[in-house]
Amino acid sequence: MGRETSVKSERDAVVVYAALFLFSLAWLGLIFAPPQLMAAGHWLSATVLYKGFSAVCHQIPERSFHLHDFPLAVCSRCTGIYVGFMLGLMLYPFVRSLRAEIMPHRRWLLLAAAPMLTDFGGGVLGLFTNTFFSRTATGALLGSVAAFYLQPAFISTFQNFSTEIHLWRKLITKSLPSSAGR
Amino acid sequence: MAQVDYKKPALIGGAIVGLLSVMPLLQALSICFCLWAWVGGAVAAKILISDSPQPIASRDGAKVGLLAGLFGALIYFVIETPLAVWQMQAMMDTAAKIVKEPEAVALYEKIGRTTSLRVIFAMLFTLIGSLFTIGFTVLGGMLGVKLFEKRRSQTPPPPYYPSDYPPPPGGEQGGWPRS
Numbered sequence: 492m493g494r495e496t497s498v499k500s501e502r503d504a505v506v507v508y509a510a511l512f513l514f515s516l517a518w519l520g521l522i523f524a525p526p527q528l529m530a531a532g533h534w535l536s537a538t539v540l541y542k543g544f545s546a547v548c549h550q551i552p553e554r555s556f557h558l559h560d561f562p563l564a565v566c567s568r569c570t571g572i573y574v575g576f577m578l579g580l581m582l583y584p585f586v587r588s589l590r591a592e593i594m595p596h597r598r599w600l601l602l603a604a605a606p607m608l609t610d611f612g613g614g615v616l617g618l619f620t621n622t623f624f625s626r627t628a629t630g631a632l633l634g635s636v637a638a639f640y641l642q643p644a645f646i647s648t649f650q651n652f653s654t655e656i657h658l659w660r661k662l663i664t665k666s667l668p669s670s671a672g673r
Numbered sequence: 674m675a676q677v678d679y680k681k682p683a684l685i686g687g688a689i690v691g692l693l694s695v696m697p698l699l700q701a702l703s704i705c706f707c708l709w710a711w712v713g714g715a716v717a718a719k720i721l722i723s724d725s726p727q728p729i730a731s732r733d734g735a736k737v738g739l740l741a742g743l744f745g746a747l748i749y750f751v752i753e754t755p756l757a758v759w760q761m762q763a764m765m766d767t768a769a770k771i772v773k774e775p776e777a778v779a780l781y782e783k784i785g786r787t788t789s790l791r792v793i794f795a796m797l798f799t800l801i802g803s804l805f806t807i808g809f810t811v812l813g814g815m816l817g818v819k820l821f822e823k824r825r826s827q828t829p830p831p832p833y834y835p836s837d838y839p840p841p842p843g844g845e846q847g848g849w850p851r852s
Contacts, residue, residue: 534777538768539797546694546749546802547707547809552771561771594819644815647731655732 504589507649508580511642515577522573526561540564554626568607571627575634582635583642592647594640603636677725679737686717686741690810691748695756707809713745714738714813719821728824731815738814742807750803757795761785 521540528537541564544550548565555562556570563570583589607629614621690713693699702708718734757764765785769778784790 529772532774532776534768534772534774534780538781539794539801541768542764542794542798543801543805545798546753547805549701597820640816640819641812644731644734644812644819647819648735648815650731 501590503649504646507645508584508589508642511645512577512580515573515580519573519577522564522570523558525564526558529561530559537561554623566626567623568611568626568630571630572634572637575631576638576641577634578631579635579638580642583638587639587642589642590646592643592650594643600636600640603633607633677721677727677729677733679721679733679740681724682717682720682737683740683744685720686713686737686810686814687744687748689713689716690741690745690806691752694745694749694806695752707806710742710745710806710809711813711816713741714810714815715817715820717741717810718814718817722818722822729818729822731818734814734816734818735811736814738811738817739807741814742810745810746803746807749806750799753802754795754799757799758791761791761795 522544525537525540525544528534528540541550544564548569550562550564551566552562554566554568556567557563565573610621610625610629613619690710693702693709693713699709714734714737717737717740718729721733721737722729762785765781769781772778772781784794
């Protein structure tokens with residue numbers, strides 16, 4: 492249990508979790524924003540977002556979910572990954588302690604990635620034709636499992652940073668009265 | 674405690690992120706969940722772990738991921754921006770076909786025709802892509818440390834001095850602590 496719960500304050504763990512949750516929500520918001528902006532007539536801002544996301548996704552319209560007749564900023568597989576990640580994060584507090592720093596064994600991540608890699612590889616090599624559903628579902632599986640790896644990574648990183656911040660704060664509060672006295 | 678050298682891992686990780694993200698065939702893997710950014714961050718973390726005599730913390734993974742991401746994003750920006758300028762006309766034509774609104778079509782045509790607007794928008798598009806790449810590289814670095822660092826952070830055991838070991842000369846100025 493020792494390292495498992497080395498983040499001392501439950502509040503710190505909740506803050507890290509909430510930040511990750513809000514960040515994921517904002518990321519999903521960015522993915523859903525371009526079709527909304529298109530429908531509202533904000534073509535330029537929508538185009539900037541679409542083209543920005545082209546660095547992280549192929550954005551083939553036939554392979555994407557649509558909103559107001561416009562494709563989302565990323566394909567159905569990527570949407571599956573990000574929505575799955577969000578669902579994984581929602582599930583996280585019911586399965587593991589928010590303070591846990593230890594990740595599940597990496598074999599689970601590989602197992603979760605295997606269906607998506609098979610689906611992707613089989614499609615690329617022409618062994619079989621993957622479907623809209625298979626792309627979304629395999630992406631969602633990987634995304635939901637990835638949440639169980641990223642939350643401990645964030646907790647661990649925050650733990651390191653919070654120690655540093657604490658030391659800096661101590662240093663600043665020590666130096667402030669002496670500089671004010673001059 | 675020995676200083677951790679971030680330069681080599683960051684440069685190698687950044688080169689993976691930047692170069693593989695713009696290479697014609699390998700680029701296809703980058704557009705799948707920003708793969709090369711994750712790989713670049715994780716490779717940087719792995720090299721950092723291998724080169725460091727002490728256990729690496731997640732914070733160091735995030736730092737090396739950030740540095741690798743910045744270097745990779747720089748490579749990506751420098752190579753991808755001229756390509757985007759060159760392809761802007763085609764990009765805007767495709768966008769105009771999707772929208773079909775006369776006002777939007779006119780706007781896209783204007784961007785495609787005007788050189789200064791092409792350069793500005795190409796830089797904007799690539800900049801946003803670079804920022805996303807940096808974010809994923811940081812995550813790759815953090816995850817890399819958590820996956821590859823097997824050593825536990827430990828404080829060294831207190832030194833043991835045999836009772837019959839003679840203290841070095843120096844009297845009160847130095848020597849072994851006396852219990």
